Amino acid sequence: MSVRIDLLPKKKYVMPGNSACAGCGMMIGLKILGMALGEEAVLSIPASCASVVQGLGPKSGIAMPILNVPFASAASVATGISEAFKQLGVNGKAVVWAGDGGTADIGFAAVSAAAERNSDVLYIMYDNEAYMNTGIQRSSETPKGAWTTTTPTGKREAKKDVALILLAHGVPYVATASIAYPQDLYRKIKRASEIRGFKFIHLFAPCPPGWLFDPSLTVEVARKAVETGAFILWEYDNGEFKLNPPSSSLVDKKRRKPLTEYLKLQGRFAHLTEEQIRQMEEEIDHKWEFLLKFAQAASRR
Amino acid sequence: MGLALVPVSRPAPGSGGLTGTWRTLRPVVNLDKCIDCGICWLYCPESVIDWEKGQKIKIDYTYCKGCGICAHECPTKAIEMIPEAGL
Numbered sequence: 001m002s003v004r005i006d007l008l009p010k011k012k013y014v015m016p017g018n019s020a021c022a023g024c025g026m027m028i029g030l031k032i033l034g035m036a037l038g039e040e041a042v043l044s045i046p047a048s049c050a051s052v053v054q055g056l057g058p059k060s061g062i063a064m065p066i067l068n069v070p071f072a073s074a075a076s077v078a079t080g081i082s083e084a085f086k087q088l089g090v091n092g093k094a095v096v097w098a099g100d101g102g103t104a105d106i107g108f109a110a111v112s113a114a115a116e117r118n119s120d121v122l123y124i125m126y127d128n129e130a131y132m133n134t135g136i137q138r139s140s141e142t143p144k145g146a147w148t149t150t151t152p153t154g155k156r157e158a159k160k161d162v163a164l165i166l167l168a169h170g171v172p173y174v175a176t177a178s179i180a181y182p183q184d185l186y187r188k189i190k191r192a193s194e195i196r197g198f199k200f201i202h203l204f205a206p207c208p209p210g211w212l213f214d215p216s217l218t219v220e221v222a223r224k225a226v227e228t229g230a231f232i233l234w235e236y237d238n239g240e241f242k243l244n245p246p247s248s249s250l251v252d253k254k255r256r257k258p259l260t261e262y263l264k265l266q267g268r269f270a271h272l273t274e275e276q277i278r279q280m281e282e283e284i285d286h287k288w289e290f291l292l293k294f295a296q297a298a299s300r301r
Numbered sequence: 302m303g304l305a306l307v308p309v310s311r312p313a314p315g316s317g318g319l320t321g322t323w324r325t326l327r328p329v330v331n332l333d334k335c336i337d338c339g340i341c342w343l344y345c346p347e348s349v350i351d352w353e354k355g356q357k358i359k360i361d362y363t364y365c366k367g368c369g370i371c372a373h374e375c376p377t378k379a380i381e382m383i384p385e386a387g388l
Contacts, residue, residue, distance in 0.1 A: 010352075015313060015315075017347075019316065021366075056316055058310050060310035060312050060316055182344070217373065
């Protein structure tokens, strides 16, 4: 069930003239977060692109209440905010908006702890697959084979699947989303905010300067990642696991587009040999198999 | 309140300066081709496109960075990216 575009709020939650790069994928996600939660959201943002794009004080490029917090602390700060809301009887939502480095690497202990406590927090990890604002250093979310400034011949290790790790914590809601499917993201944020407890959304957000593609292709790259099966859209909601469209019709790998359609758009994969691409395809098949089996095991219904 | 001593920024356009000067390509809309779908408005990462169903889109060139996502995503190709004067 998708939300009609003309019924989405028209208020600007991302202010024009902010400091984000042209064609920033994450800003599309922030826009949708604003539309979904509006002024009810209080954001904790650790060091990341998201803290840079706000621009220079006394102006802010994001029209939501924000606490800019130290790198590893975002999930803990949001826990504190949600507890304060509870004590004061304030109707607000504690939201973390953190990058992949601030979540999967540096902030991971705090994220895991907040999930284990089942703190009433909506944690959104926007995943641009490297440390972009400091100069494209690899993170544990960088996919295997991708160029970054610290992996000049391509990363050797595989991408960490944080969403599944969080699911294994036994939290009520975990989902993946992509900026190419904003209505799906909107619905997931709305749904997650209705649930008490720890909610996690893994948001795929391409980065034109970091992934080396033309800024006009941000949405195209995100869409191709889903259509080729490299990124899978799914949702786990209180014991029920399901794939979301269009991933739900891509279980049969013959229906997926060739992986090269996704890879060839980006300079960071330009050095890959045919053999390496074939290996990547195999790993994607394995990821699907693993996810579907995991899903079966995780579903209580 | 003690809050007065805390550095607080407030939402306003232009926190990164006049970002329209970053632009090398300008999105120009052909309103005859526009079908009023709102897709460019939805995807614009800069919020520089104003849209309301029934009123066709308007682009704020003071802040538009010229990324070209709107032109690429437009289903009827009603937006064209044209080099800025002097480039």
